[in-house]
Amino acid sequence: MRIDWNWLRSAVLGVVLAVTAIAGAGAVEKLDGKLYLVIAGRQPVSTLDPAQKYDYAIRMMEQALYDGLVKYEGNPPEVKPWLAESWEVSDDGLVWTFHLVDNAKFHNGDPVNAEAVRYSFVRTLELNKGPAWMLQDFLAPEGIEAVDDRTVRFTLKKPYAPFLSFLPWWFIVNPAIVEANSVDGDRAQTWLNENAAGSGPFKLAKFEQGKAYWLEVNKDYWKGFPYEADNFGGIIYKLVRESAGQRAALIKGEADIVGGLTPEEMEKIAEREGIHTTTLPALTAFGLKFNTQNEHMSDINVRKAIAHAFDYDGLVKIFNGEAKLQTSPFGDAIKGKIDVAGIPRRDLQMAKDYLAKSAWPDGGFDVEYVYVQGFEEERQMGLLLIDALKDLNIDVKMTPLTWPNMVGRAAEVDTAPDIIAIFATPVSTDPDAVAIQYHPTSFGKYYGSHFLEDEELKGMIEKARNETDWSKRQPIYAEIQERIVELQPEIFGMMRNRRFAFRDWVKGFQDSPIRMTEEIDLYPLHIAK
Amino acid sequence: MLKLIYRRLLMMVVMLLGLLAIMFVVANVAPGDPARLAAGPDATRDMVETIRVERGLDKPLPQRFVIYLGSVVTGDLGTSIHTGRAVLHDLAIYFPATLELVLFSIGLAIVLGIPLGVIAAVNHNQLADHIIRIFAVSGVAMPMFWLGLMLQWYLALELNWFPLGGQLDLMSDPPTRITGMLTVDALLTGNFAIFLGAVAHLFLPALSLSFPALASIIRVNRAEMLETLNRDYITNARAQGIGPLRIVAAYALKNALLPTLAMIGLRFGWMLGGTVLVEGVFDWPGVGLYAAKAAISSDFEPIMAVTLVLGASFMLANLLIDLTYAALDPRVRAQV
Numbered sequence: 001m002r003i004d005w006n007w008l009r010s011a012v013l014g015v016v017l018a019v020t021a022i023a024g025a026g027a028v029e030k031l032d033g034k035l036y037l038v039i040a041g042r043q044p045v046s047t048l049d050p051a052q053k054y055d056y057a058i059r060m061m062e063q064a065l066y067d068g069l070v071k072y073e074g075n076p077p078e079v080k081p082w083l084a085e086s087w088e089v090s091d092d093g094l095v096w097t098f099h100l101v102d103n104a105k106f107h108n109g110d111p112v113n114a115e116a117v118r119y120s121f122v123r124t125l126e127l128n129k130g131p132a133w134m135l136q137d138f139l140a141p142e143g144i145e146a147v148d149d150r151t152v153r154f155t156l157k158k159p160y161a162p163f164l165s166f167l168p169w170w171f172i173v174n175p176a177i178v179e180a181n182s183v184d185g186d187r188a189q190t191w192l193n194e195n196a197a198g199s200g201p202f203k204l205a206k207f208e209q210g211k212a213y214w215l216e217v218n219k220d221y222w223k224g225f226p227y228e229a230d231n232f233g234g235i236i237y238k239l240v241r242e243s244a245g246q247r248a249a250l251i252k253g254e255a256d257i258v259g260g261l262t263p264e265e266m267e268k269i270a271e272r273e274g275i276h277t278t279t280l281p282a283l284t285a286f287g288l289k290f291n292t293q294n295e296h297m298s299d300i301n302v303r304k305a306i307a308h309a310f311d312y313d314g315l316v317k318i319f320n321g322e323a324k325l326q327t328s329p330f331g332d333a334i335k336g337k338i339d340v341a342g343i344p345r346r347d348l349q350m351a352k353d354y355l356a357k358s359a360w361p362d363g364g365f366d367v368e369y370v371y372v373q374g375f376e377e378e379r380q381m382g383l384l385l386i387d388a389l390k391d392l393n394i395d396v397k398m399t400p401l402t403w404p405n406m407v408g409r410a411a412e413v414d415t416a417p418d419i420i421a422i423f424a425t426p427v428s429t430d431p432d433a434v435a436i437q438y439h440p441t442s443f444g445k446y447y448g449s450h451f452l453e454d455e456e457l458k459g460m461i462e463k464a465r466n467e468t469d470w471s472k473r474q475p476i477y478a479e480i481q482e483r484i485v486e487l488q489p490e491i492f493g494m495m496r497n498r499r500f501a502f503r504d505w506v507k508g509f510q511d512s513p514i515r516m517t518e519e520i521d522l523y524p525l526h527i528a529k
Numbered sequence: 530m531l532k533l534i535y536r537r538l539l540m541m542v543v544m545l546l547g548l549l550a551i552m553f554v555v556a557n558v559a560p561g562d563p564a565r566l567a568a569g570p571d572a573t574r575d576m577v578e579t580i581r582v583e584r585g586l587d588k589p590l591p592q593r594f595v596i597y598l599g600s601v602v603t604g605d606l607g608t609s610i611h612t613g614r615a616v617l618h619d620l621a622i623y624f625p626a627t628l629e630l631v632l633f634s635i636g637l638a639i640v641l642g643i644p645l646g647v648i649a650a651v652n653h654n655q656l657a658d659h660i661i662r663i664f665a666v667s668g669v670a671m672p673m674f675w676l677g678l679m680l681q682w683y684l685a686l687e688l689n690w691f692p693l694g695g696q697l698d699l700m701s702d703p704p705t706r707i708t709g710m711l712t713v714d715a716l717l718t719g720n721f722a723i724f725l726g727a728v729a730h731l732f733l734p735a736l737s738l739s740f741p742a743l744a745s746i747i748r749v750n751r752a753e754m755l756e757t758l759n760r761d762y763i764t765n766a767r768a769q770g771i772g773p774l775r776i777v778a779a780y781a782l783k784n785a786l787l788p789t790l791a792m793i794g795l796r797f798g799w800m801l802g803g804t805v806l807v808e809g810v811f812d813w814p815g816v817g818l819y820a821a822k823a824a825i826s827s828d829f830e831p832i833m834a835v836t837l838v839l840g841a842s843f844m845l846a847n848l849l850i851d852l853t854y855a856a857l858d859p860r861v862r863a864q865v
Contacts, residue, residue, distance in 0.1 A: 031700050038699065044612075046613060134571075210612075211814050236699060241809050244682075245812060254699070
C-alpha cells in the first residue's frame with residue numbers, strides 16, 4: 001500500500017520557508033532611526049520602587065531612572081556629588097547638611113528640591129522596607145529637614161560614620177507623582193512597581209514584566225551625558241534566563257552586553273569576531289560559614305582544623321582562576337582593609353595539630369555542608385571539602401537546598417547547618433558594611449548563619465561605627481579583621497570577579513567594584529556606530 | 530450527554546477544592562520564610578515582621594486558608610511577592626502564552642504523529658517503519674531541555690532560520706490584545722506580518738515541547754493501526770477493491786484514533802505542567818517560568834493559582850476528550 005505524501009511535504013516546506021524568511025538577525029536594534037543597546041540578563045526587575053526592594057537588576061534600573069544625593073563611581077569606589085553638589089558634617093558627626101544643585105528636574109519638569117529629598121527619605125523610613133535598614137537605627141523621620149529649597153539637613157540620633165556611604169542607594173522620588181498615584185494609603189507602592197517618578201538620565205519607556213524593560217534617553221537630563229551620540233535612543237534590559245541563551249543572543253546580535261557567563265563560555269565567546277570580554281574585581285566575597293554554636297563547630301580547634309585542611313587553590317580553579325583568595329574578611333575595595341597575617345591556607349599538618357587539640361582529636365564525625373541546589377560551583381566546593389576533610393577523618397554530608405530553604409535554615413541557630421556556602425555583597429565600601437555581618441544584629445540574615453558571639457568583637461564593631469574620626473576608626477577596623485580571622489567563623493574563601501561580554505560597538509562601560517554581580521552603571525553606556 | 534457534562538463539572542469543583550487545600554498545606558509547611566525573602570537579604574527582623582503583617586502571614590494557618598478561600602471565590606487570587614502585581618493580572622498575561630505554546634505543540638504532535646503512525650503501520654517491518662520507530666523511541670528518551678538547546682543552537686544560531694527566543698522580535702509591536710495569544714490576536718486583527726513573526730518564535734519551543742508527545746502518539750497510533758488493519762472488515766474492504774488511501778483514512782484510522790485521543794488528553798495535561806524547561810530555554814514568558822520563579826521565592830499565592838488554573842485546564846481537556854470519545858464511538862455514547 002503506497003500513499004503519496006508529496007503534497008504534504010510541499011505544504012510544510014512552504015510554511016517553514018515563509019516563517020523563517022522573517023526570522024533574520026539584526027545587528028543593533030533600531031527604532032525610529034535611533035539605536036538601542038540591549039542587555040541580556042537573567043534577573044527580572046520585580047519593582048522600580050526605590051523604597052521597596054533591591055537586587056542587582058532593580059538597582060541597575062533605579063540608578064538609571066532616579067538620582068541620589070551622591071553616587072558611587074570608579075575603582076576604588078568613591079562617593080561623588082550628584083544631586084548634592086556639596087555637604088558638610090558637624091564636628092560631633094550628628095548633623096549632615098547637603099546643598100542641592102539648582103538645575104535638577106524630575107522627568108515631568110518639576111524641580112528636585114529639598115522637600116522632595118525629605119519626602120523620599122521619610123517615605124523609605126516609614127515604609128520600613130528595602131534600604132530602610134541602612135539608616136533606621138540612626139535617622140528618624142523627624143530628623144530630616146528641608147531648610148530651604150536647596151538645603152536639606154539630617155540630624156542623626158547618634159553619630160554614624162558610614163552614613164554617607166549608604167546614601168547612593170537612597171533615590172529621590174517626585175512627591176507630587178507619588179501622592180497622585182497613592183491608593184488606599186499605599187504611598188504609590190503598587191504604581192511604582194512598574195512606573196517611575198524620578199529625575200535620572202533615562203525615562204521609562206515600556207515595562208514588560210517577564211520580558212523586557214525599556215529605557216529611553218532623557219534628553220533634558222539636568223546633568224547632561226558624558227558622550228555625544230544623537231542617534232542613541234536608549235537601553236533595553238531583556239530577560240534571557242539561560243547562560244547558553246545569553247551567549248547565543250550576543251553572538252547573533254540580539255544582545256549587546258551579557259553578564260555572568262561561565263568562565264568556559266567567556267573563553268569561547270572571546271574568540272568570536274566583534275565581541276570582547278572583561279573580568280573585573282568585585283566586592284562579592286564567598287565564604288563557607290560555620291555555625292559556631294553547633295556541636296562540633298563550637299570548638300574553635302575544629303574550625304581551625306577545617307580551615308587549614310581546605311584546598312584554596314582548588315577553589316580558585318573552580319572559577320578558572322578568575323577569582324582572588326581573600327586575605328582578610330574585608331574585600332579589597334573596603335576602606336581600611338588589611339592583609340591579615342596567618343589567614344589560613346592549606347597546611348595539613350597544622351590542620352591535624354588543631355584537630356588534636358579539639359574534643360575530637362581523631363575526627364570520626366560528620367558535618368553537613370549546605371549549598372544552593374543547581375549551583376555547580378558550590379557543588380564543586382563541597383567536593384573539595386569532602387576531599388580535604390578525609391585526611392582529618394571527618395565526613396561531609398552534602399545537602400543541596402533551594403535558596404528559600406537555605407535562607408530558612410540559616411535564620412535560626414538550631415537549624416543553621418554546620419557549613420553553608422554563602423556569597424555576600426556589601427552595599428557600601430565603609431568597613432562597617434562587612435564588620436556588621438559578624439555582629440549579633442546579623443543573626444537571622446543568611447550571612448549571619450555563623451551565630452558568632454564574641455563580646456570583644458561586638459564591642460569593637462559598635463565603637464568603630466559610632467566613631468567619626470577616620471584616623472581613630474582605622475586601627476579599630478584592623479583589629480576587627482584580625483579578631484574575625486582569629487575566631488574563624490568561616491573558611492575565608494575568595495572574591496569572585498564579575499564577568500561581562502560586549503559587542504565591540506558598546507562604549508562607555510565604567511566599572512566600580514561596589515556594583516553587584518551583573519549590575520551595570522547605565523548612565524555612561526552608549527553605542528558608537 | 531448533558532448529564533455527563535454536569536456531573537463532570539461538579540466533580541471538577543470538588544477536585545479543585547481538594548487540590549487547593551493540599552497545595553495550601555504543602556506550600557505553607559515547606560521550609561522557607563516568604564516574608565524574609567520578600568524583605569531582602571539585609572532586612573532586619575522588624576522589617577521582616579512589617580511584611581509578614583502586611584501579607585497576613587502572621588495569622589494562624591486555618592484562618593489564612595479560610596481567608597484565602599474567600600478571596601478565591603471572589604476572584605482575588607492574591608498578590609505576587611516577586612512581581613508585586615495581582616496574581617490574576619499576572620495569569621492573564623502568562624497563561625495565554627503557555628496555552629498558545631501547548632496548543633501549538635499538541636497540534637504539531639497530532640499533525641505529525643498520526644500520519645507517521647499510519648505510515649509506520651502501513652509499512653510494517655519495512656525501512657520506513659524502522660526509521661519511524663527509532664525516531665519514536667528517541668523522542669521519548671530525549672530530554673526536552675537538551676533538545677531545545679540543540680534546536681536553538683543549530684537552527685536559530687548557526688543556520689539563522691529562527692529567532693533564539695521570546696514571543697516576538699524586540700522591536701515589533703504586539704497586536705491588540707484580545708485573547709493574549711499572539712498568533713490568534715495577530716490573525717484577528719489582520720496583521721499577517723506579526724502572525725508570521727509570532728509563528729517563527731513559536732516554532733522551536735513548540736517543536737521541543739511536542740517531541741515526547743509526538744513520539745507517544747506515533748507509538749500508540751502505529752500499534753492501533755496495525756491491529757485495525759488486520760481486522761476482518763479491512764480485509765473485506767480490500768477484497769471489494771476499495772483503494773488503499775480510502776481504507777486507511779475512512780475505515781482503519783477512525784477506529785485506531787480512539788486510544789490516541791486518550792493519549793492526547795494525557796499529554797495535554799502533562800505539557801501544561803511541563804513547559805517550564807522549554808520556557809526557560811526559549812525565554813517564553815509563560816506560567817511555567819512564572820511558577821518556577823514563584824517557587825524559588827516561596828511566593829505561595831502564584832504557585833497555588835497556577836496549580837488551580839493548570840488543574841482546571843487539565844480537567845477540562847479530559848472532559849473534552851471524553852466528549853469526543855463519545856461522539857466518535859456509539860458504544861461509549863450508549864453508556865452515558
